[in-house]
Amino acid sequence: xxxxxxxxxxxxxxxxxxxxxxxxxxxxxxxxxxxxxxxxxxxxxxxxxxxxxxxxxxxxxxxxxxxxxxxxxxxxxxxxxxxxxxxxxxxxxxxx
Ligand SMILES: [Zn+2]
Numbered sequence: 001x002x003x004x005x006x007x008x009x010x011x012x013x014x015x016x017x018x019x020x021x022x023x024x025x026x027x028x029x030x031x032x033x034x035x036x037x038x039x040x041x042x043x044x045x046x047x048x049x050x051x052x053x054x055x056x057x058x059x060x061x062x063x064x065x066x067x068x069x070x071x072x073x074x075x076x077x078x079x080x081x082x083x084x085x086x087x088x089x090x091x092x093x094x095x096x
Pocket of ligand 1: 020038039040045046047070076
């Protein structure tokens with residue numbers, strides 16, 4: 001595939017895609033970086049999850065632990081979460 005093949009798929013924004021052809025799969029070896037900010041209250045709390053530090057990563061488990069801690073200490077239950085990870089596109093019919 002050269003990326004220049006004409007597609008007969010549907011348009012999404014500026015891209016033309018073949019629906020249901022490709023699917024993103026997370027690449028665990030590349031790690032994941034989760035950012036969480038508490039958006040509870042009026043005005044919003046705004047507290048940001050601290051970095052795990054050391055060799056630990058800000059992964060989903062760490063983020064879940066921090067959100068639970070913040071909930072039980074403040075009662076705040078609404079969070080904005082951003083996940084940065086690496087994915088590899090694979091044909092949809094290929095086993096994970
Ligand atoms: Zn909060």
